[in-house]
Every structure is written in C-alpha cells, then in structure tokens.
Amino acid sequence: MKLQEIIEKLNLQPVTKVEEKNVQGVFISDLLSDVMTSANAGDIWLTVQTHHNIIAVANLVNIAAIVVTHGKKVPEETVSLGNRYHVIILSTPHSIFDTAAKLNATGLKSK
Amino acid sequence: MTSRECDHIWKMIHVAYGYIITEKCSRCEIVSTYFSFEDLPPLEEYREGEHFWNVVESAQSFRFDFQCEKCGQLEKFDELMGLLMCTGCDKNCQVAKLQEILEKERTWVYVAFGFLPKANHIQLPAKKIGMLEDFFNHRRNSTDSRIKIVSQELVSDYSLCYGKVIKDVNMLCLTLPEEGA
Numbered sequence: 001m002k003l004q005e006i007i008e009k010l011n012l013q014p015v016t017k018v019e020e021k022n023v024q025g026v027f028i029s030d031l032l033s034d035v036m037t038s039a040n041a042g043d044i045w046l047t048v049q050t051h052h053n054i055i056a057v058a059n060l061v062n063i064a065a066i067v068v069t070h071g072k073k074v075p076e077e078t079v080s081l082g083n084r085y086h087v088i089i090l091s092t093p094h095s096i097f098d099t100a101a102k103l104n105a106t107g108l109k110s111k
Numbered sequence: 112m113t114s115r116e117c118d119h120i121w122k123m124i125h126v127a128y129g130y131i132i133t134e135k136c137s138r139c140e141i142v143s144t145y146f147s148f149e150d151l152p153p154l155e156e157y158r159e160g161e162h163f164w165n166v167v168e169s170a171q172s173f174r175f176d177f178q179c180e181k182c183g184q185l186e187k188f189d190e191l192m193g194l195l196m197c198t199g200c201d202k203n204c205q206v207a208k209l210q211e212i213l214e215k216e217r218t219w220v221y222v223a224f225g226f227l228p229k230a231n232h233i234q235l236p237a238k239k240i241g242m243l244e245d246f247f248n249h250r251r252n253s254t255d256s257r258i259k260i261v262s263q264e265l266v267s268d269y270s271l272c273y274g275k276v277i278k279d280v281n282m283l284c285l286t287l288p289e290e291g292a
Binding site for chain 1: 123126128171172173175194195196198217219221247250251252253256258275277278279
C-alpha cells in the first residue's frame with residue numbers, strides 16, 4: 001500500500017518532508033530494542049517516542065514512516081535529522097490503539 | 112558446502128534483553144560499561160582492584176548472535192555494546208568525513224562500539240563489523256540507500272561527538288500534546 005494513501009485515509013499530519021514509499025506492515029513499540037530486533041523494512045512504526053534516536057533506528061531498519069501518536073510534539077532536532085536521513089515522521093492526535101485499528105481497517109497487518 | 116564457501120545470509124538469534132550499565136571510578140574517572148541481566152545495578156560505590164565504581168547510567172538494551180540461514184554458521188556478538196548513528200557533529204572526525212562523502216549516495220554511517228575500558232574488553236573485529244553491515248543492508252531490503260558500519264577507532268575525539276549509542280535511555284521525556292490536539 002502507498003504511504004500517501006494511508007496519510008489521506010488516517011488524516012496523518014506530516015512532521016517531516018514526505019516522499020512516496022510502499023508500506024508493508026505495522027509495528028508498534030516504544031522500545032528501540034524491539035524495533036531493532038523485530039520490525040521489518042517497510043513497516044509503519046507507531047510510537048509515543050520522539051527522542052532523536054528514533055531516526056537512527058528507523059533508518060537502520062528502513063522503516064517506511066514513524067507515526068507519533070497522542071499528538072506529542074516532536075523536537076526540532078528529531079525533525080531535522082528525519083529530513084536529512086529521509087526518515088518520514090507523521091503525527092496524529094489519536095492513541096496508538098485507535099491508530100492501529102484504523103490501519104488494520106485499511107488492510108495492513110502486523111507481520 | 113563449507114562455511115568458508117558460503118555467501119552468508121545472517122539472521123539474528125539468541126536475542127536477550129538486559130541493561131548496559133555505565134560506571135565511573137571516583138578516583139581516576141575512568142569509565143566502564145558492561146551488559147547485565149540485572150535491572151538494578153549496584154547503587155553504592157564498590158571497590159574493584161584500584162577502582163571505586165559508581166553507577167552513572169543503566170539503559171535497557173539487548174544482545175544477540177548471528178546464524179547463517181544457509182550454512183548454519185554461528186557468530187557471537189558479545190563484544191558489541193551498541194551502534195551510534197553519525198550526525199557529523201565534529202567536522203574533523205574521520206567518521207564525519209566518511210559520512211559527508213557517502214551521504215551523497217544515500218549511504219548512512221553507523222559506529223559499532225565495544226565495551227569500556229577498551230583495554231579490558233575484546234573489541235569487535237572488522238570481520239564482525241562487516242557481518243553487521245551485511246545483516247542490516249540485507250534486512251533493509253532497499254537499493255535506494257545503504258548502511259555503512261565502521262569501528263569506533265575512527266572516532267577522533269569522543270568529547271566532540273554528540274551522537275548517542277542506540278539504547279533505551281532518556282526516552283521517556285514526556286511532552287504535552289499541542290494546544291487543541
């Protein structure tokens with residue numbers, strides 16, 4: 001599924017520049033260790049974390065986009081790194097549960 | 112097929128969650144790091160030989176091994192403390208110079224760190240750094256961009272490096288939702 005399609009369906013707000021990517025699945029965790037061990041390339045990553053190391057991990061695993069939930073504000077340092085490393089950050093005021101449910105309704109699954 | 116002939120495809124196995132404990136000697140200020148499965152590090156100063164160790168930080172992390180999916184060869188990664196993404200903060204650093212060159216090709220540089228003090232721990236050999244690089248590039252499944260992993264020996268001056276080793280610490284800095292969200 002195309003990332004732009006998901007952005008439109010869930011009304012996600014771009015925090016960084018957005019480029020077209022294929023989304024393969026969904027991964028939910030607030031631990032970098034979990035993402036490094038278990039996420040798949042092309043996953044959308046739902047988290048409340050906004051520390052700049054989320055860019056380091058998302059880039060390492062080739063995450064399609066990070067979705068920061070609960071309307072948390074993303075620090076400028078994290079946004080700047082995301083733009084530089086082509087790691088897309090999106091934001092939603094909704095909870096992880098609600099966002100995951102909406103992603104599930106689009107047909108995306110956790111692998 | 113022998114393991115020497117195999118064009119390895121690594122998978123991460125034996126994933127074990129634990130903590131990277133950082134301690135500092137109150138006398139000589141040398142820093143020590145180690146991996147522990149205990150969630151509570153020694154909270155009081157303790158003596159070990161000539162050093163008097165005090166806990167600086169305990170950060171959730173993990174350790175793992177690699178196994179080749181094709182030939183079954185096992186490689187342990189006990190020497191790896193963690194990876195750091197180069198952000199090019201020190202323009203004179205060898206890693207930052209490499210990042211500047213490779214960034215044009217959308218290749219991103221990470222530094223593999225071993226445990227401290229370096230003299231007391233076996234450091235990650237170049238062969239294993241190459242395996243890490245192969246693993247992450249294979250897993251990234253992308254031809255648009257790549258990962259380059261280098262040894263910590265290339266870091267010119269740690270005091271000028273603002274990068275952070277990837278581990279789960281200081282991640283819980285709570286921020287309030289934006290107005291109206």
